[in-house]
Amino acid sequence: xxxxxxxxxxxxLPVVEAxxxxxxxxxxxxxxxxxxMVRILRRRRxxxxxxxxxxxxxxxxxxxAATPLxxxxxTVLIDPHRSQVANTSDTAPAPSNFGTDDAMIESQVLxxxxxxxxxxxxxxxxxxNDPECAPRPGLFDPIRxxxxxxxxxxxxxxxxxxxxxxxxxxxxxxxxxxxxTTFVIDIDASAENPERAAQIANTVADSYFYEQVQSRYxxxxxxxxxxxxxxxxxxxxVLASDKAVAEFRASNDxxxxxxxxxxxxxxxxxxxxxxxxHVQTAEAKAKFEQVEAIAKNKxxxxxxxxxLASDVIKQLxxxxxxxxxxxxxxxxxxxxxxxxxxxxxxxxxxxQRLIDQEVGRILENTRETYRVAQSREQALKNSLGxxxxxxxxxxxxxxxxxxxxxxxxANRTLYESFLARYKQTTAQxxxxxxxxxxxxxxxxxxxxxFPKKGLILALAFMLGAGLGVVLAFIADFxxxxxxxxxxxxDITGRPNLAAVPLVGTRELARRAHRGRQALDDYDPEKSxxxxxxxxxxxxxxxxxEPTSLFAEAVRAVRLAVQRTGGGRHGNLVMVSSSVDGEGxxxxxxxxxxxxxxxxxxxxxxxxxxxxxxxxxSLCPKAKVGVVEVASRKASLEQAVLFDQATGLALxxxxxxxxETAFINExxxxxxxxxxxxxxxxxFDVVVVDSPPLVPLVDSRALAEQADRIVLAIRWDxxxxxxxAQALDTLAPVYERVIGTVLTRVxxxxxxxxxxxxxxxxxxxxxxxxxxxxxxTP
Numbered sequence: 001x002x003x004x005x006x007x008x009x010x011x012x013l014p015v016v017e018a019x020x021x022x023x024x025x026x027x028x029x030x031x032x033x034x035x036x037m038v039r040i041l042r043r044r045r046x047x048x049x050x051x052x053x054x055x056x057x058x059x060x061x062x063x064x065a066a067t068p069l070x071x072x073x074x075t076v077l078i079d080p081h082r083s084q085v086a087n088t089s090d091t092a093p094a095p096s097n098f099g100t101d102d103a104m105i106e107s108q109v110l111x112x113x114x115x116x117x118x119x120x121x122x123x124x125x126x127x128x129n130d131p132e133c134a135p136r137p138g139l140f141d142p143i144r145x146x147x148x149x150x151x152x153x154x155x156x157x158x159x160x161x162x163x164x165x166x167x168x169x170x171x172x173x174x175x176x177x178x179x180x181t182t183f184v185i186d187i188d189a190s191a192e193n194p195e196r197a198a199q200i201a202n203t204v205a206d207s208y209f210y211e212q213v214q215s216r217y218x219x220x221x222x223x224x225x226x227x228x229x230x231x232x233x234x235x236x237x238v239l240a241s242d243k244a245v246a247e248f249r250a251s252n253d254x255x256x257x258x259x260x261x262x263x264x265x266x267x268x269x270x271x272x273x274x275x276x277x278h279v280q281t282a283e284a285k286a287k288f289e290q291v292e293a294i295a296k297n298k299x300x301x302x303x304x305x306x307x308l309a310s311d312v313i314k315q316l317x318x319x320x321x322x323x324x325x326x327x328x329x330x331x332x333x334x335x336x337x338x339x340x341x342x343x344x345x346x347x348x349x350x351x352q353r354l355i356d357q358e359v360g361r362i363l364e365n366t367r368e369t370y371r372v373a374q375s376r377e378q379a380l381k382n383s384l385g386x387x388x389x390x391x392x393x394x395x396x397x398x399x400x401x402x403x404x405x406x407x408x409x410a411n412r413t414l415y416e417s418f419l420a421r422y423k424q425t426t427a428q429x430x431x432x433x434x435x436x437x438x439x440x441x442x443x444x445x446x447x448x449x450f451p452k453k454g455l456i457l458a459l460a461f462m463l464g465a466g467l468g469v470v471l472a473f474i475a476d477f478x479x480x481x482x483x484x485x486x487x488x489x490d491i492t493g494r495p496n497l498a499a500v501p502l503v504g505t506r507e508l509a510r511r512a513h514r515g516r517q518a519l520d521d522y523d524p525e526k527s528x529x530x531x532x533x534x535x536x537x538x539x540x541x542x543x544x545e546p547t548s549l550f551a552e553a554v555r556a557v558r559l560a561v562q563r564t565g566g567g568r569h570g571n572l573v574m575v576s577s578s579v580d581g582e583g584x585x586x587x588x589x590x591x592x593x594x595x596x597x598x599x600x601x602x603x604x605x606x607x608x609x610x611x612x613x614x615x616x617s618l619c620p621k622a623k624v625g626v627v628e629v630a631s632r633k634a635s636l637e638q639a640v641l642f643d644q645a646t647g648l649a650l651x652x653x654x655x656x657x658x659e660t661a662f663i664n665e666x667x668x669x670x671x672x673x674x675x676x677x678x679x680x681x682x683f684d685v686v687v688v689d690s691p692p693l694v695p696l697v698d699s700r701a702l703a704e705q706a707d708r709i710v711l712a713i714r715w716d717x718x719x720x721x722x723x724a725q726a727l728d729t730l731a732p733v734y735e736r737v738i739g740t741v742l743t744r745v746x747x748x749x750x751x752x753x754x755x756x757x758x759x760x761x762x763x764x765x766x767x768x769x770x771x772x773x774x775x776t777p
Contacts, residue, residue, distance in 0.1 A: 040476045043752030047475055048468030052461060059460035068448035070194040074201040075439040076208070078108055078183040105178055108436070109185060112176045112208045118167045120207040125199060128162050132192055133169045174204065184439065194445045201442035212435060227418055234415040241408035248397075248404055274380040281373035288370040291363045313358050320351040480719045484753035488713055488740045491723050497560045497710065497739040498553035500587065501747050503538060511537035528622040529641040529650065536617045542590035543597050543646060549747065551594075557587070557710065557741055558594045561685070564708055564738045570680030574607070574706035576690040576699045578726035582714035583743035585613045588689040591710075596648035601684040603640065603649035605676075607702050608691040609663045615652035625652040627663070630671035636678070649683065667698045676705050693726040700729055709737045715745040 041048065111117065127133040156164070175188040189200035327344040334340055482488055485496035514533055532540055542554040565571040575588035585608075592604035605626060606614040615622060619641055628634040629651070641650045656663055666672055679686045688706065690699040703709055709730065713723055723740075730737055 039752050041469065041472060043749065044472035044476055047472045048465065051468030051471055052464035055460040055464035055467070056457060059456050063451055063453050063456060066451045067192055069190045069192060069450040070197045070445040070447075071188050071190045071449035072194070072197040072201040072442035072445050073440075074187045074189075074205045074442040076112075076185045076187060076205055076436050077439045078105060078185065078436050102181070105183065105185075109176050109178055111211070112185065112187060112204065113171060113174060114211075115167060117204065117207045117211050118170050118174075119163070120210065121200065121203045122163060122166050122170065124203050124207070127170060128159075128166050130166075130196075132196070133166050133173075170200070173200065185436075187442075189442070190449065198442040198444045205438055205441070209436065209438075227421055231415070231418050234411065234418055238408070238411045238415050241404065241411045245401070245404045245408050248401055270380060270383055274377065277373065277377040277380050281370070281377045284366070284370035284373040288363075288366040291359070291366045313355065313362075316351055316355045316358060320348065320355065323348045323351055480721060481716050482713050482718050482720055482723060482742070483716055484750065485742060487720065487753075488723070488742060491720050492711065492727050492737070492740055494711075494737050495560075495739045497741050498556035499715070499742040499745040499747070499750065500553040500583070501549045502715075502744045503541065503550060508537045527641075528619045528652075529643070530618055530620070532643075532645065536586075538586045539589045539617055540593060543593045550590075553741075554587075554590045554594050557591055558598070560738055561591070561595070561708055561710070565685075569684055570686070571684070571707045572676060572680060572686040572688065572705060573708040573710060574688045574690050574699070574702055575710045575712060576703075576726075577692050577712040577714070578694050578718055578722045579692045580611070580695070582692070582712050582718060584692075584712040585617070585689050587710070587712050587741055587743060588687055589614060589618070592648050592685075592687040593643070593646050595685050595687070596643070596646040601647075601649075601682075602687060603651060603679055603683045603685075604687040604689065605651045605679065606653040607667070607688040607698070609653050609656075609666060609698070610691060610696065612653040612655060614650075614689045615654060618650060619652050622652040622654050625654050626672075626675065627653065627656065627666060630666070630669070630675040632671075636682075651679075664698075667701045672701075673705060693729045694722060697729075703730055703733045703736070706733070706736060709733065711737060711740045712743050713740050715742040716749075717744070 122128060122133075173190050175186075175190075177186050177188070178184070179186060187201050187204050189197050189204065191197035191200060323344060327341065327348055330338065330340045330344050482491070485499055488496045532544070538550075541548070542551040545551055561571070561573055573591075575584050575591065577584040588604060592602050596602040604614070606612045607626070608614070609626065612625075615625065622639075622641065624634040624639045626639070629636050629639045636651075639651055641652065642648065643650070676686065676688075688702055690702045693699045693711075711723075711726065711730075727734070727737075
């Protein structure tokens with residue numbers, strides 16, 4: 001344990017003369033950093049461990065009491081293309097957005113949990129009579145039944161109400177989820193019986209498929225009925241429109257064949273024939289002009305197509321060529337005047353004449369053909385003109401006829417479309433497939449899925465740890481007891497002089513046993529002062545165990561008293577506390593013994609006249625004391641008792657039960673002031689064990705006479721507010737308070753509040769066989 005390193009230098013700051021302005025002690029500011037948080041958790045570890053233990057224990061009890069549930073899972077795949085197998089229409093559009101639309105998939109999830117599907121499951125598995133699916137009473141059901149005037153049956157029978165309750169209970173056992181963004185849906189069913197869980201999961205999947213097929217069947221049936229009604233209406237409309245067309249055509253003499261009127265067909269035929277006749281006339285004219293040109297120009301008729309095609313011209317040209325060859329041969333052989341030559345030329349001219357005659361006949365024939373073609377074309381033009389005139393007269397009737405015909409065609413087309421759709425719908429009524437299929441049917445689970453023991457225990461542990469940490473911080477924040485020297489300094493504004501450790505009960509028991517052994521040798525008639533062995537175990541602990549940490553703390557207080565005294569004679573040191581039971585008497589006795597042990601003339605005065613604990617502990621048989629000496633009923637030498645080992649003088653205060661009013665006012669009297677002044681002249685140090693500050697005002701009167709005031713604070717017991725209130729009572733003499741002393745400090749626990757002032761740093765300095773740290777059992 002390290003004592004605080006304070007130093008009041010009398011040359012620089014004499015405490016008696018220092019004029020300090022007393023300020024009310026503000027709330028101690030607590031700066032919580034990471035190290036302080038760790039210290040809080042360490043010193044409040046039992047709260048954390050207790051909270052963890054409670055929650056883990058509660059979780060364990062719950063796990064032992066909870067009924068295990070088994071979960072079976074059936075996996076369903078939404079497959080919209082599967083139903084297209086039954087589609088008899090090749091032109092029906094494929095469901096493009098069914099599988100990719102999240103809203104549609106979520107709708108299927110809700111459909112699986114619908115009342116229609118679950119109602120079929122209840123009927124199939126007879127869950128109404130299953131005790132596990134029976135509705136269990138809730139915590140607030142009695143209150144609801146009390147506030148409800150009449151049962152909310154809504155006209156339903158008891159069987160229907162029981163089935164509705166069973167469906168509600170079944171919903172609680174089902175969990176239908178979609179796996180991510182896939183088309184796969186998991187149907188989880190939980191039950192106390194594993195076989196029952198698998199049955200429920202598989203039956204829900206089957207009921208979902210049945211509901212899909214039934215829904216499609218009903219839809220097709222409704223569509224077929226509607227189409228049938230529409231077909232009757234369309235059939236009547238088609239018959240009426242066809243009848244209107246026929247009547248209008250008959251009334252306007254618009255006979256048609258192959259979809260056209262006779263007049264239109266004639267116009268079409270005459271127009272085609274006129275075009276053909278015009279082409280033939282043009283051809284005949286071209287041939288005539290060619291033949292005529294050859295005939296006028298005496299050209300070679302061989303170039304004519306007719307001549308080339310005529311067998312007569314071919315023979316004449318052949319004969320002409322032979323005769324021309326013969327003329328040339330004879331002329332070259334006999335000369336131009338030879339009769340053979342003349343005869344040959346005559347034959348050549350005859351051949352030429354025959355050719356010309358044939359060409360003339362061809363020309364006449366071509367002219368006649370051209371004339372016939374012109375006549376035919378003109379006749380066709382005349383006929384076409386007459387038909388066009390007739391057609392113009394019936395054009396308005398044909399416009400109306402075409403309008404009626406279009407209406408009739410539209411009605412017929414719509415009727416045929418509805419008729420085809422009706423046949424398809426009727427055919428699909430007997431063949432429907434659901435849009436989903438089972439990927440994996442539910443198997444009977446082997447082990448229960450609830451409760452998850454490991455998870456629950458882990459959650460209980462983590463929740464307990466978290467809650468314990470929160471409670472630890474709350475408890476530490478709400479704990480207003482003084483726990484560390486730093487807190488005492490922050491509250492009082494004065495240094496903490498020492499932390500007197502708590503002596504273990506074993507050590508106290510050992511010393512008490514030693515005192516009981518010395519009781520047989522004690523004679524109260526010889527000396528009112530108890531022998532050292534019979535005194536309370538802690539009254540002389542500092543001098544009897546000088547190597548202990550207890551003695552080290554007392555020496556620290558003694559050093560503070562000596563330094564602040566400035567070496568002057570007759571210092572009066574008052575030792576007090578906020579309330580009773582804080583160890584001020586033990587501290588005062590050990591401080592006085594320590595001062596006397598170093599050779600200073602020291603007297604300890606029992607100033608607590610109402611509860612003289614010091615006198616009862618050291619000299620319970622004393623007859624005279626402070627009151628008698630101050631009242632001059634006895635001399636100082638008669639009342640003072642001495643400790644033979646150290647030379648410490650003791651002025652007791654024997655109890656006076658019959659003079660309570662006198663005792664209450666005695667410390668305020670001049671006699672008490674004179675007594676203390678006289679003691680200053682006789683001793684180097686006067687130690688006064690005063691009453692507590694908060695409940696009594698006696699200490700305030702004694703404080704006005706004191707030079708130094710030491711405030712004892714019981715560690716981990718005295719609230720900070722009480723210490724602050726005690727300091728308020730010393731406000732007029734605040735500058736005389738030299739510091740505070742923490743008493744009964746558990747040094748091992750102190751390291752969780754102030755590590756550097758705990759026993760950790762004193763470990764190497766424990767010697768002479770003394771215990772390193774005084775502990776409680």
